[in-house]
Amino acid sequence: MTEFIPPGTRYVDLPSPFPMKRGGELRQARVAYETWGTLAADGGNAILIVTGLSPDAHAAASDSNPEPGWWEAMLGPGKPIDTDRWFVVCVNSLGSCKGSTGPASIDPASGRRYALGFPELSIEDGARAAVAVVDALGITRLACLIGNSMGGMTALALLTQRPGLARGHINISGAARALPFSIAIRSLQREAIRLDPNWNGGDYDEDSYPESGMRMARKLGVITYRSALEWDGRFGRVRLDSDRADDEPFGLEFEVESYLEAHARRFVRRFDPNCYLYLSRSMDWFDIAEYCSPRCGEHDADARSALAAIGRAGLEKALAIGVHTDILFPLQQQEEIAEGLRAGGCDARFLPLPSPQGHDAFLVDFERFGPAVAGFLDELHVPSPA
Amino acid sequence: MTEFIPPGTRYVDLPSPFPMKRGGELRQARVAYETWGTLAADGGNAILIVTGLSPDAHAAASDSNPEPGWWEAMLGPGKPIDTDRWFVVCVNSLGSCKGSTGPASIDPASGRRYALGFPELSIEDGARAAVAVVDALGITRLACLIGNSMGGMTALALLTQRPGLARGHINISGAARALPFSIAIRSLQREAIRLDPNWNGGDYDEDSYPESGMRMARKLGVITYRSALEWDGRFGRVRLDSDRADDEPFGLEFEVESYLEAHARRFVRRFDPNCYLYLSRSMDWFDIAEYCSPRCGEHDADARSALAAIGRAGLEKALAIGVHTDILFPLQQQEEIAEGLRAGGCDARFLPLPSPQGHDAFLVDFERFGPAVAGFLDELHVPSPA
Numbered sequence: 121m122t123e124f125i126p127p128g129t130r131y132v133d134l135p136s137p138f139p140m141k142r143g144g145e146l147r148q149a150r151v152a153y154e155t156w157g158t159l160a161a162d163g164g165n166a167i168l169i170v171t172g173l174s175p176d177a178h179a180a181a182s183d184s185n186p187e188p189g190w191w192e193a194m195l196g197p198g199k200p201i202d203t204d205r206w207f208v209v210c211v212n213s214l215g216s217c218k219g220s221t222g223p224a225s226i227d228p229a230s231g232r233r234y235a236l237g238f239p240e241l242s243i244e245d246g247a248r249a250a251v252a253v254v255d256a257l258g259i260t261r262l263a264c265l266i267g268n269s270m271g272g273m274t275a276l277a278l279l280t281q282r283p284g285l286a287r288g289h290i291n292i293s294g295a296a297r298a299l300p301f302s303i304a305i306r307s308l309q310r311e312a313i314r315l316d317p318n319w320n321g322g323d324y325d326e327d328s329y330p331e332s333g334m335r336m337a338r339k340l341g342v343i344t345y346r347s348a349l350e351w352d353g354r355f356g357r358v359r360l361d362s363d364r365a366d367d368e369p370f371g372l373e374f375e376v377e378s379y380l381e382a383h384a385r386r387f388v389r390r391f392d393p394n395c396y397l398y399l400s401r402s403m404d405w406f407d408i409a410e411y412c413s414p415r416c417g418e419h420d421a422d423a424r425s426a427l428a429a430i431g432r433a434g435l436e437k438a439l440a441i442g443v444h445t446d447i448l449f450p451l452q453q454q455e456e457i458a459e460g461l462r463a464g465g466c467d468a469r470f471l472p473l474p475s476p477q478g479h480d481a482f483l484v485d486f487e488r489f490g491p492a493v494a495g496f497l498d499e500l501h502v503p504s505p506a
Numbered sequence: 507m508t509e510f511i512p513p514g515t516r517y518v519d520l521p522s523p524f525p526m527k528r529g530g531e532l533r534q535a536r537v538a539y540e541t542w543g544t545l546a547a548d549g550g551n552a553i554l555i556v557t558g559l560s561p562d563a564h565a566a567a568s569d570s571n572p573e574p575g576w577w578e579a580m581l582g583p584g585k586p587i588d589t590d591r592w593f594v595v596c597v598n599s600l601g602s603c604k605g606s607t608g609p610a611s612i613d614p615a616s617g618r619r620y621a622l623g624f625p626e627l628s629i630e631d632g633a634r635a636a637v638a639v640v641d642a643l644g645i646t647r648l649a650c651l652i653g654n655s656m657g658g659m660t661a662l663a664l665l666t667q668r669p670g671l672a673r674g675h676i677n678i679s680g681a682a683r684a685l686p687f688s689i690a691i692r693s694l695q696r697e698a699i700r701l702d703p704n705w706n707g708g709d710y711d712e713d714s715y716p717e718s719g720m721r722m723a724r725k726l727g728v729i730t731y732r733s734a735l736e737w738d739g740r741f742g743r744v745r746l747d748s749d750r751a752d753d754e755p756f757g758l759e760f761e762v763e764s765y766l767e768a769h770a771r772r773f774v775r776r777f778d779p780n781c782y783l784y785l786s787r788s789m790d791w792f793d794i795a796e797y798c799s800p801r802c803g804e805h806d807a808d809a810r811s812a813l814a815a816i817g818r819a820g821l822e823k824a825l826a827i828g829v830h831t832d833i834l835f836p837l838q839q840q841e842e843i844a845e846g847l848r849a850g851g852c853d854a855r856f857l858p859l860p861s862p863q864g865h866d867a868f869l870v871d872f873e874r875f876g877p878a879v880a881g882f883l884d885e886l887h888v889p890s891p892a
Contacts, residue, residue, distance in 0.1 A: 236755050300741040300762035301734035307763045308725050310756050312698070315718050321755070332701050339694050340726070348687035348836060355686040356805060357793060369622050369707070370696050370783055374790065376686035377693045397756055404760065407743060419742060447833065450734060 124390060125219045126176050128184030129154060129212070132256040134221070134249060144239025148228045151249045152177050152212040152219025154185070156195060157203035159259070164502060166259045167201065168286075169210040170250055170278070172269035173399045174391055176218035179210040193486040200486075200494035201266075205501065209257065213274070214249035215241040215399050217392035223322070224392035234394075236322035241398040243270070243406040247277035254285065263500055264288040266493075268482055269449065270399070273406045276430065276457070280411045284434025288500045289461075290493060291440045292482045295453040296423050296460065297407040302448050305344050306400045312336035313393050322394050334388040337396065339380045347445035347478035351376060408460075427460020431468060435461065438468035439496045441489070446479040510776060511605045512562050514570025515540060515598070518642040520607070520635055530625025534614045537635045538598040538605025539563045540571070542581060543589035545645070550888060552645045553587065554672075555596040556636055556664070558655035559785045560777055562604035565596040579872040586872075586880035587652075591887065595643065599660070600635035601627040601785050603778035609708070610778035620780075622708035627784040629656070629792040633663035640671065649886055650674040652879075654868055655835065656785070659792045662816065662843070666797045670820025674886045675847075676879060677826045678868045681839040682809050682846065683793040688834050691730050692786045698722035699779050708780050720774040723782065725766045733831035733864035737762060794846075813846020817854060821847065824854035825882045827875070832865040 129152045137145035154177040159166060169179060169191075180195035180203075181188055195201045201208060215238070217224040223238040230237070254262065265286035267275030272294010279286065295302075316333025318324055355376040359365070366372040372381060409415075409422035411429065416422055431438070438461045442454030451472050458470035473488045475481035482489050515538045523531035540563040545552060555565055555577075566581035566589075567574055581587045587594060601624070603610040609624040616623070640648065651672035653661030658680010665672065681688075702719025704710050741762040745751070752758040758767060795801075795808035797815065802808055817824070824847045828840030837858050844856035859874045861867035868875050 297743065299734065300737040300743070300760065301729070303743075303760050304725075304729050304737070304762050304766055307758075307760075307766070308722065308729065311725075312722060314754075314756055315722065317703070336694065336698060336701065336722070339690075339697075343687070343690050343694065348685065348833065351686040351690070357683065357686070357689075368700075370700055370787060372693075374686065374689050374693070376690050380690055380693070401756060447734065 124176070124217050124392070125152065126154075126178040126185055126187070128182060129177055129219045131219065132253045134252050138249075140239040141242040141244045142240040146221060146239065149214070149221035149249075151214060151221075151253050153209055153253050154178055154182060155207065155209050155257075156180060156182055157205070157207040159207040159257070163259055163261070164263060165206050166254075166257075166262050167206045167208045167264045167266060167497075168250065168254060168262050169208065170246070170265070170267045170271035170274040171210065171213060172271055173213075173396070173403070174387075175212075176216070177210045177212040179208075190483070194490065194493065200490040201497065202494075206263070206497070209253060209259075211250045211253050213270070213399065214246045215395060215402065217395040220249065222392070223394035223398050236394065238394070238398060241402045243273045243402050244277045244281070246402070247274050247281055250274065250278060251282055251285070262286040264290060264497060266290045266292065267294055268292045269294060269479065270403055272449070272457075273403060276408055276427070277406070279430045279433070279435060280408070280426065283430065287434075287436050288496070289435055289438040290496055291438065291454065291457050292489070293442055293446055293449050293454065293479055294440070294457065295449045296427060296457050297409060298404045299453070303404045305340065305448065306404055309337035309340050310397050310400055312340070313397060319393060324393070329389070330393050331388050334391070334393055334396070335384040338384040338387045342380055342383045344448045345478055345480040347447070347476055349445055350476040350478065353476070355379065423456065424460045424463060427457060428464035431461035431464025431466035433464075435466045437496070437500060438466050439471060439492070440468065441471045441473060441482070441492055443473050443475045443478060443481040445476055446481070448479040510562070510603050510778070511538065512540075512564040512571055512573070514568060515563055515605045517605065518639045520638050524635070526625040527628040527630045528626040532607060532625065535600070535607035535635075537600060537607075537639050539595055539639050540565065540568060541593065541595050541643075542566060542568055543591070543593040545593040545643070549645055549647070550649060551592050552640075552643075552648050553592045553594045553650045553652060554636065554640055554648050555594065556632070556651070556653045556657035556660040557596065557599060558657055559599075559782070559789070560773075561598075562602070563596045563598040565594075576869070580876065580879065586876040587883065588880075592649070592883070595639060595645075597636045597639050599656070599785065600632045601781060601788065603781040606635065608778070609780035609784050622780065624780070624784060627788045629659045629788050630663045630667070632788070633660050633667055636660065636664060637668055637671070648672040650676060650883060652676045652678065653680055654678045655680060655865065656789055658835070658843075659789060662794055662813070663792070665816045665819070665821060666794070666812065669816065673820075673822050674882070675821055675824040676882055677824065677840065677843050678875070679828055679832055679835050679840065679865055680826070680843065681835045682813060682843050683795060684790045685839070689790045691726065691834065692790055695723035695726050696783050696786055698726070699783060705779060710779070715775070716779050717774050720777070720779055720782070721770040724770040724773045728766055728769045730834045731864055731866040733833070733862055735831055736862040736864065739862070741765065809842065810846045810849060813843060814850035817847035817850025817852030819850075821852045823882070823886060824852050825857060825878070826854065827857045827859060827868070827878055829859050829861045829864065829867045831862055832867070834865040
């Protein structure tokens, strides 16, 4: 679905075959990315951003694509992630439909879309694909690895695979493992898509598209990405004007319903349903405790110990940022990350922010996230030799 | 759908016609109820319970129906609501399918089910129907009115309609008005039902039943009725045994998914989808601020003032109980109720409980809810003259 791919997107070919964690392999697969700024002669100013479920690689306007990106306020000259200073790379997740190879891509073996023939996708596969981009760009060590939401999981997976690849790490509204409340929400989103008759076991096209299932999934997403507190102030009990209200029985009546509907309509045709299913499930599967050695069998302790191993392996500084109102990746999960990394000797801080916007605060609350990220990067910055 | 009605259910006929708040009227409508204990000679020991969306009138085992009820641990001889002392009435909500007239009932004018021909249902209609039961039983004043969840709204509506009808009031996990987060959740539940092709504009039967829509709606309900905290301890990341896991692509894999599935399967055929839609929407519409006079136009102030009017009109003591982990009727809403009633001069307390079980804690956390309710009733108790 090429129309999802922003202009100016660049690609790195993955090794072929590219074996997948849970079995199977990809051939002729690639990862989409974009860059901003200039890599220093000593290669020491590189930042890699790994994203949440839905974003593409176009985090901000660039020479090749002047359209604003999904993190426009955070990234650019003089912005919190200052591209006059840093060379920034953002990758589109493996399994997505925005340039990187995923279930909506053509399987070279059959000449048809993979759909459910795509091998099972893990967060770890996305991490290895991101590492391939770093390697291809000739970066030997990242100054900072930034992961948001699902990208917070990808970042931790990457740091277990390539210990020491990053000097600094910012984990934003991320998690070291999926917990049952989030699994339940994501499972229900997937069920909504699967129940849509148009989904048809993953075999659909533009004319028979599982639109209502995607709309349900997205609405449930938006509900859990924001917070009750924010919506009280924003929507209250305001009703739609009579000309915007829905004549259908039980149709839209309140502003908040119309907001969800508008969000869902913008999303449904811009994201491939099978890719959504694969990426969503990869989050449920992720559990840093798998990388604890030796395993003690006690889950919390294993997770802590696996995080400590990352903190011991060359990661110098880390910052785990979370938001009080996040119900999907609750604050305790970012605290767990910071504590675990610190237990390994890394200078890791936990920063809880009082943003009212819930899980998605990092996409909107720049007053809080801007200084937090900029301050951390300032501490990391080492001027290049003239 | 007579199979939904517990044996031993009794009925009060509503005045015919019974006009509805938003227009239209019911004819030959009735309200289902059950009672426990004995009404004192002076009539002073009556308690009325108004329920959440789904319960029937069978709150506990009784002579006419020895099966355990939905609040079995709370209601009975020697229990927190002690039926050796109190005469307890529980009504099934108007609009439900468990005995009271609702969209699944036969419309006497047509001889067919009302379905979407049922007039628009408001919380206030349910309150007036509950008052009709109190009147029919010859109770002139309730010692206590207890409302849980949606019933907390019904109770407040009742107290605006019949000021002074209750001496005491316990509002459990209730709200004085619907807020946008809850509206959004309920709107999505209704959409899931409406999207099911079998719903068919409300015209379905047992053979073409909107089962998948109801299952989605119920799962989303259960997710929002409980809490992430409870589920972390209860399910963690435990997976299903291979013989219980689902072979379907993206099928059930984690315990928490199987728990939701089991809950949903138990519910879907036991509750009429149209009744669900009507009752769900009635909650979105409820707003105590409508009863403020004069209206100041500032929403919070109007709500407070309408609550104060209840607190001035003969309600002596009240207790608003809430739970820290409730995301659907958050704690601030019970605090608002207590503060509003107190502003009118009522001896109203707010009791936040640290239950991990979220909105549904009152149905399971009897260690906390039992003593809270029993203690309040003790203070209300005036021994009948011998």
